[in-house]
Every structure is written in structure tokens, then in C-alpha cells.
Amino acid sequence: MHEWALADAVVATAVKIAQQQGLQQIGEINLRLGELQQIDREVFEFALRHVLPPDDPMLAGVQFIIEAEPAELRCLACGHAWLLAESFAALPADQREAIHLLPETVHIYVTCPACESPDFEIVAGRGVALISIGG
Amino acid sequence: MDPRLQIIDRRMAGVRRILAVTGGKGGIGKSSLAATAALWLARRGERVGLLDLDFCGPSTHVILGIRDARPVEDGGLVPAIAQGLRFMSIVHFIDDRPAPLRGQEISNALIELLAITRWGDLDWLVIDMPPGFSDPLLDAARLLGRAEYLVVTTPSVLTTETVRKALQLFRELRLPVLGVVENMHRGDEPPLAAQLAGFDVPLLGAIPFDDAYEAALGDVERLAHTTFMRAVGRIVDAITARRD
Numbered sequence: 001m002h003e004w005a006l007a008d009a010v011v012a013t014a015v016k017i018a019q020q021q022g023l024q025q026i027g028e029i030n031l032r033l034g035e036l037q038q039i040d041r042e043v044f045e046f047a048l049r050h051v052l053p054p055d056d057p058m059l060a061g062v063q064f065i066i067e068a069e070p071a072e073l074r075c076l077a078c079g080h081a082w083l084l085a086e087s088f089a090a091l092p093a094d095q096r097e098a099i100h101l102l103p104e105t106v107h108i109y110v111t112c113p114a115c116e117s118p119d120f121e122i123v124a125g126r127g128v129a130l131i132s133i134g135g
Numbered sequence: 136m137d138p139r140l141q142i143i144d145r146r147m148a149g150v151r152r153i154l155a156v157t158g159g160k161g162g163i164g165k166s167s168l169a170a171t172a173a174l175w176l177a178r179r180g181e182r183v184g185l186l187d188l189d190f191c192g193p194s195t196h197v198i199l200g201i202r203d204a205r206p207v208e209d210g211g212l213v214p215a216i217a218q219g220l221r222f223m224s225i226v227h228f229i230d231d232r233p234a235p236l237r238g239q240e241i242s243n244a245l246i247e248l249l250a251i252t253r254w255g256d257l258d259w260l261v262i263d264m265p266p267g268f269s270d271p272l273l274d275a276a277r278l279l280g281r282a283e284y285l286v287v288t289t290p291s292v293l294t295t296e297t298v299r300k301a302l303q304l305f306r307e308l309r310l311p312v313l314g315v316v317e318n319m320h321r322g323d324e325p326p327l328a329a330q331l332a333g334f335d336v337p338l339l340g341a342i343p344f345d346d347a348y349e350a351a352l353g354d355v356e357r358l359a360h361t362t363f364m365r366a367v368g369r370i371v372d373a374i375t376a377r378r379d
Contacts, residue, residue, distance in 0.1 A: 002208055002210070002211050002212055002251045004210040004211065005142065005210060005211035005212075005250065005251045005253075006138065006139070006250075006251070008142055008145075008210075009138040009139050009141055009142035009250060010138045012138070012141040012142055012145070013136060013138040013141040013142075014138075016141055017136070098228040098229065101208070101212065101228060101251075102225070102228045102244055102247055102248070103243070103244075103247070104234075104236055104240045104241075104243055104244040104247070105225075105228045105229055105234070105244075107234065107235050107236055107240065108228075108229045108232045108233070108234055108235075118235045119235060119237075121237070122240070126243065127139075127247075128138060128139075129136065129137065129138070130136045130137075130138045131136075
């Protein structure tokens with residue numbers, strides 16, 4: 001599961017920010033989990049716990065606060081805005097898997113419900129974002 | 136903040152050298168050179184990865200006859216092994232469909248692949264860069280600090296005009312250029328050295344136009360016997376002898 005790769009990236013980024021800010025300890029890491037990437041939240045949370053370096057005092061007791069963000073799309077051809085969930089349910093499993101692995105492939109498998117253009121932007125909810133850390 | 140940026144160096148930690156094959160124009164043989172250089176190195180016994188970053192026109196899989204190879208999810212994506220190479224391309228996710236991606240999305244897809252692909256230990260990661268010097272080149276410059284660039288040109292003044300701009304940009308970005316390769320050489324063109332006067336880059340050689348190359352596409356055994364691949368091999372051997 002590449003949730004592990006993303007969890008690894010989150011922890012490495014948080015540690016770097018803490019070092020830049022001179023924090024001795026990270027109390028919480030605030031994350032946004034975009035719907036488009038279809039991250040398995042349970043696996044991701046498990047991975048976050050298990051990629052933590054053991055015996056690292058900086059990360060001892062850290063809490064992960066995860067906010068889910070719906071994926072919003074907006075057509076650049078006609079201006080129509082919609083939520084991914086409206087398009088996603090109809091996709092076969094292999095196409096959902098491709099979007100999970102490489103979210104930009106949504107442009108290959110989803111088109112604007114109003115004009116059928118593949119030229120749309122991902123306004124929100126693409127993937128994993130680290131919002132902030134707290135000491 | 137995008138956490139993926141932090142992990143890319145670690146993903147590349149086991150890669151000894153990164154060879155990015157680039158050039159300003161499309162259709163000048165970048166993909167052919169990248170694919171056959173990777174194949175040449177692999178057949179020389181090196182551990183080689185090939186990353187096709189041409190999302191709009193991926194073709195290294197066609198050149199090397201790679202079909203049905205899929206990466207495996209395991210703590211990221213482990214590249215498929217095909218023709219003796221670890222291979223990663225957008226075709227794994229889109230098959231033969233077009234990918235209508237705008238600049239920011241190309242950047243995002245590129246970062247995603249760099250962040251989640253587990254190359255393992257490699258002697259060489261060969262990257263087939265897309266034409267031009269917009270987002271993918273700027274992202275490679277930003278994210279792959281160890282990449283060395285091989286610039287492809289052709290005898291046409293239309294190509295060298297663009298390659299001169301590319302070389303100027305490489306200089307401004309302080310990117311290491313291994314040298315320039317002249318592809319599709321027919322023998323009666325003005326010397327490349329005169330066209331690139333003023334740029335302090337090695338001219339690594341000319342690859343003659345090979346009428347047999349097209350028919351060998353997709354068949355690595357036939358490719359290996361083409362004048363094209365043998366010429367690429369000589370250039371690759373010269374590069375590796377110089378730096379190894």
C-alpha cells in the first residue's frame with residue numbers, strides 16, 4: 001500500500017519543520033486528507049504510527065489530527081463545478097485504483113458532467129497535505 | 136505543505152547516478168536515446184531504472200516492447216522489471232489513453248511518481264524527459280539535484296536554435312550537462328560545433344540516421360543490432376568511462 005510511502009513523507013516533513021522551528025517535541029501533526037487520492041484512512045493512520053522512529057523523544061506521544069477534504073472539480077471549458085463523489089461511483093475498480101496511485105489520472109477517467117470535457121481543475125481534495133504541527 | 140517533497144531524496148538514496156535525457160524539441164530522439172541507453176547499460180550488467188516522464192507522449196515502453204508490466208504496491212510503488220530494467224511510466228495507469236494534463240497537474244504527477252516509487256539500489260536511473268523546458272524540467276532541476284543532463288539535438292537549425300536556449304537555461308540553473316548528442320546525422324550538415332559555439336559543453340558524438348531503426352522498435356534483440364543503438368552505446372561508454 002502506498003499509504004506507507006505517504007505516511008513516511010508526512011513524518012519526515014514534520015520533523016524537518018520542527019527542526020526549522022527549533023521545537024524539541026512535536027505534540028500534534030495536523031493533516032488534510034483529500035478525497036481524490038482515496039487513501040485508506042485506517043491503513044494510513046496505522047502506517048503513521050509505525051513509521052515513527054522508535055525512541056525518538058521528538059515524536060514521543062505525537063497525535064495525528066486528520067481532516068477529510070471532499071474533492072471538488074471545476075471545468076475549465078464550461079465553468080461547471082462538481083464533487084468527485086458524483087463521478088467516482090460509476091468508475092470501474094481498475095480506474096479507481098489508477099486514480100488512487102496517481103490522482104492526476106482522474107483527467108483520463110472523469111469528464112465534466114455538464115459538457116464532457118476532460119479539461120477541469122482539481123479545486124480541493126487532491127491528496128495528503130500537512131497543515132501544521134504543534135509543540 | 137506538501138509532504139511528498141521531503142521524501143524524494145530518500146527514494147533516490149540508493150541510486151548512484153541519474154541521467155536525464157532532454158532536448159528542446161519533440162521528435163528528435165530523446166525517448167529512443169533514453170530507452171536504448173538504459174538497455175545498453177542493463178546489458179552491460181548494471182542495475183538500471185528507466186523513468187518515462189513524458190506524460191503526454193510516453194513511448195519508451197513501445198521502443199522496448201514492454202507490455203503488461205505493472206508496478207506493485209509495497210510501501211510505495213515497486214517498479215515493474217522488464218527487459219532487465221526497473222521501469223516506471225504513466226502508461227501503467229492510463230494504458231493507451233491520452234493524458235490531458237495542465238502544467239500544475241504535470242508537476243503533481245511527477246512529484247507523486249518521484250515520491251512513491253521505490254527504485255531500490257541502482258547504478259543508473261535514466262529519465263526520459265518530455266520536450267521543452269517548462270514544468271518537468273524545472274521540477275527535475277528543483278527535486279533531483281544530482282541529475283546529470285544529456286542534451287539531444289539534430290542537424291536541423293530548427294532544433295539547434297532551441298537547444299541553444301536549453302543550454303543557456305541549464306547554465307542559468309547551474310545544471311550539470313554531460314554533453315550534447317547529435318541524432319539523425321546524415322553527414323552533409325554544417326558542423327554542430329559551429330552552431331553551438333560559445334557553449335562550453337562536450338559534443339559527445341553523432342548518431343547516424345538509421346533506416347533500420349523503425350523496423351526494430353519493440354524488439355530489443357533487433358534494437359541491439361541497430362546502428363542507432365550501437366552508436367548510443369559508444370556514447371554511453373564514453374560518458375561512464377569519463378566519470379566512473
